[in-house]
Amino acid sequence: MATSEKLSASQSRSLKITGEEIWKNKTEKINAELFTMTYGAIVSQLCTDFQRDYNKVNDQLFSMGYNIGVRLIEDFLARTALPRCEDMIRTSEVITKCAFKIFLNITPQVTNWSPSNDAFSLILLENPLSEFVELPMDATKQLWYSNILCGVLRGALEMVQLDCDVHFVSDILRNEPQTEIRIKLNKVLKDEIPIGED
Amino acid sequence: MAIQSLLVINKSGGLIYHRNFDNDSKNNSLNSNDYLILASTLHSVFAIASQLTPKAIQINQNNVNNPNNLDYKIPYIPYVGMSTGNGSDNYNSRNGGDGYSRNDSTNSTNSSNKNSKLNKLGSFKGDDYFKEPFVSWNKSGLRQLSTDQFTMFIYQTMTGLKFLAISSSVVPHSQGISDNTQVPSTIEKSSNLQVQIADNFLRKVYCIYSDYVMKDPFYSLEMPIKSELFDRKVKQMVDNLL
Amino acid sequence: MSGPPAALTEKQKLQQQFQLFQESLPKVNQLALTLLLNETIPLSMAVQKRLNESELSKMENDDELQINDIDLKDKLYITPKLDLPSHKLIQEISKCNEEDKLKVIERLRNIGFQIGNKMSELLVFTNNPNLEFKDMDLLLIMKFICRDVWKQLYGKQIDNLKTNHRGTFYLFDYDYKPIQPFSIEGDNSDEKTQEKELELVKPFLEIPVGIINGVLSSLGYNKEDVSCEATFVDRPDEKSKAAFPKGISFHVQILNQ
Numbered sequence: 001m002a003t004s005e006k007l008s009a010s011q012s013r014s015l016k017i018t019g020e021e022i023w024k025n026k027t028e029k030i031n032a033e034l035f036t037m038t039y040g041a042i043v044s045q046l047c048t049d050f051q052r053d054y055n056k057v058n059d060q061l062f063s064m065g066y067n068i069g070v071r072l073i074e075d076f077l078a079r080t081a082l083p084r085c086e087d088m089i090r091t092s093e094v095i096t097k098c099a100f101k102i103f104l105n106i107t108p109q110v111t112n113w114s115p116s117n118d119a120f121s122l123i124l125l126e127n128p129l130s131e132f133v134e135l136p137m138d139a140t141k142q143l144w145y146s147n148i149l150c151g152v153l154r155g156a157l158e159m160v161q162l163d164c165d166v167h168f169v170s171d172i173l174r175n176e177p178q179t180e181i182r183i184k185l186n187k188v189l190k191d192e193i194p195i196g197e198d
Numbered sequence: 199m200a201i202q203s204l205l206v207i208n209k210s211g212g213l214i215y216h217r218n219f220d221n222d223s224k225n226n227s228l229n230s231n232d233y234l235i236l237a238s239t240l241h242s243v244f245a246i247a248s249q250l251t252p253k254a255i256q257i258n259q260n261n262v263n264n265p266n267n268l269d270y271k272i273p274y275i276p277y278v279g280m281s282t283g284n285g286s287d288n289y290n291s292r293n294g295g296d297g298y299s300r301n302d303s304t305n306s307t308n309s310s311n312k313n314s315k316l317n318k319l320g321s322f323k324g325d326d327y328f329k330e331p332f333v334s335w336n337k338s339g340l341r342q343l344s345t346d347q348f349t350m351f352i353y354q355t356m357t358g359l360k361f362l363a364i365s366s367s368v369v370p371h372s373q374g375i376s377d378n379t380q381v382p383s384t385i386e387k388s389s390n391l392q393v394q395i396a397d398n399f400l401r402k403v404y405c406i407y408s409d410y411v412m413k414d415p416f417y418s419l420e421m422p423i424k425s426e427l428f429d430r431k432v433k434q435m436v437d438n439l440l
Numbered sequence: 441m442s443g444p445p446a447a448l449t450e451k452q453k454l455q456q457q458f459q460l461f462q463e464s465l466p467k468v469n470q471l472a473l474t475l476l477l478n479e480t481i482p483l484s485m486a487v488q489k490r491l492n493e494s495e496l497s498k499m500e501n502d503d504e505l506q507i508n509d510i511d512l513k514d515k516l517y518i519t520p521k522l523d524l525p526s527h528k529l530i531q532e533i534s535k536c537n538e539e540d541k542l543k544v545i546e547r548l549r550n551i552g553f554q555i556g557n558k559m560s561e562l563l564v565f566t567n568n569p570n571l572e573f574k575d576m577d578l579l580l581i582m583k584f585i586c587r588d589v590w591k592q593l594y595g596k597q598i599d600n601l602k603t604n605h606r607g608t609f610y611l612f613d614y615d616y617k618p619i620q621p622f623s624i625e626g627d628n629s630d631e632k633t634q635e636k637e638l639e640l641v642k643p644f645l646e647i648p649v650g651i652i653n654g655v656l657s658s659l660g661y662n663k664e665d666v667s668c669e670a671t672f673v674d675r676p677d678e679k680s681k682a683a684f685p686k687g688i689s690f691h692v693q694i695l696n697q
Contacts, residue, residue: 044554074355
């Protein structure tokens with residue numbers, strides 16, 4: 001069952017409108033290629049530093065993303081003031097329709113829901129981090145080029161008391177059919193939920 | 199609405215920012231230690247208050263079909279805390295019955311320089327931080343504390359940060375407080391409006407804070423804020439509210 | 441110049457085309473780039489620490505342990521070990537030993553170098569009618585950096601360019617954008633604390649230094665012939681409105697001129 005059927009059509013639409021409106025009117029934009037280029041320089045430097053030990057590069061990208069994510073979430077919340085999501089279904093909609101839209105101007109698709117609705121996949125049809133990037137042969141087996149996204153998502157979700165595992169499942173850069181990130185909720189950090197919310 | 203002080207409390211109850219805007223000497227009697235104690239006391243009181251929220255209201259809230267549903271939506275009140283520097287004479291509807299009035303004196307200096315106008319709101323483009331009504335995250339916690347000397351407003355974010363504004367404006371109350379039906383509707387409206395204005399204002403402080411947190415890599419989360427930029431912008435907003 | 445609106449000069453047509461082209465390019469939020477760039481400094485320190493650690497553990501023969509860890513990671517997708525938060529990493533840069541510090545700075549310069557290299561390619565391919573790459577001498581290249589490169593990256597141009605026409609250039613940016621929101625002790629405090637805080641900001645200047653090196657290299661001036669350093673300077677006039685108390689001066693020297 002597609003996610004948009006799970007969430008009422010009007011709720012889904014209003015999230016979409018929120019995301020688009022903020023992207024159109026409230027953000028300063030720059031050319032994506034500059035962004036792609038900067039990220040490429042960073043990944044390439046890491047590969048050199050870790051002497052092509054791609055597992056370490058993946059970890060480092062994740063950690064960098066985490067540090068960005070814990071601060072990015074405050075900006076996102078201040079800008080959108082969206083209420084707390086009741087379940088992962090709504091969370092997935094907010095992530096794809098608002099968060100990705102506002103920061104990267106893309107809207108990933110949500111699929112592959114687990115039976116208990118606590119895990120889902122994001123399919124990135126376009127990825128500004130990796131436009132026109134080609135991986136060297138040895139990297140295609142081990143490197144998750146856009147792993148910084150997983151770190152950002154994990155950091156941001158943790159700050160709103162959702163402990164999640166976020167990792168890549170497949171990546172077009174590796175000659176796989178699509179770019180897919182899996183997000184799984186481990187638990188809600190109930191003790192850390194600010195008092196005053198129900 | 200005259201804001202006397204602004205406090206920011208982190209999610210563990212520690213004070214990370216406080217500033218007095220009222221230059222009246224009688225308010226300098228509290229030293230910084232007192233403020234720290236004030237902050238943590240408030241943190242606990244906030245928690246206790248949420249436990250005191252009648253269960254009946256909470257149960258009602260979860261029942262979507264209930265017509266008596268409390269509406270946590272806060273309407274957008276335009277230009278709270280913004281200086282109206284671009285000759286907006288056509289704009290005149292922002293008044294509550296509490297003496298809040300628009301700041302007319304700022305005009306040409308910043309509207310002529312486009313760059314500075316864009317930068318005025320940091321990374322928030324446009325002439326105001328946000329323009330839609332929003333839902334309060336603070337459902338059962340303390341939102342307003344009224345005494346006969348001051349009123350305190352609290353805005354809590356989803357990440358546990360609390361923004362407090364202490365205002366010298368006082369909400370008038372009638373004698374028959376215990377029986378809600380006797381409170382004149384105008385007083386109730388004005389009190390509601392005050393809370394809404396405060397919520398709008400504090401959300402903007404949150405926007406400024408998020409800009410600061412995001413953009414300053416030297417800032418450690420949960421630690422005291424020591425940014426001049428943040429200070430200056432907040433002071434500007436408070437001045438504009440007068 | 442009055443005339444029928446349809447008759448645009450060739451140049452104006454090119455300008456229009458260029459504008460349309462620029463607007464049609466895919467965009468991202470500027471915040472994303474700012475955050476990415478600012479995060480490279482703590483990243484550089486984190487990488488250095490990890491490299492040091494693995495050096496240490498290699499010496500202590502912990503190889504077997506490392507292999508097991510990797511297997512485990514693959515099987516269970518456990519979240520990788522995280523570094524310290526960004527602000528702590530930045531403070532560590534100023535506290536670590538000289539050798540590490542140099543490596544961290546070199547890493548940042550390399551990243552900037554790669555960015556600079558690709559910048560000129562990017563700008564060549566935009567077909568900007570105002571840019572003529574043929575017959576670019578050193579002065580024109582420096583002007584290219586001051587105007588176009590800086591505008592692409594930071595939305596504004598270099599404020600002042602000084603040269604002795606013999607291979608030495610000073611580029612002054614009084615409002616270097618990425619550091620404007622940084623809060624350091626202002627003029628209220630004494631010299632010493634301000635100096636200490638400025639030390640913390642210094643690594644952030646290594647990226648534009650690398651970028652300048654990169655652009656020059658892509659236009660024919662090899663890394664070995666170019667030396668570039670960044671320092672803090674006072675603003676010429678009292679621009680108290682701007683946030684960061686100091687401006688930046690980039691001293692570029694081309695050897696073998």
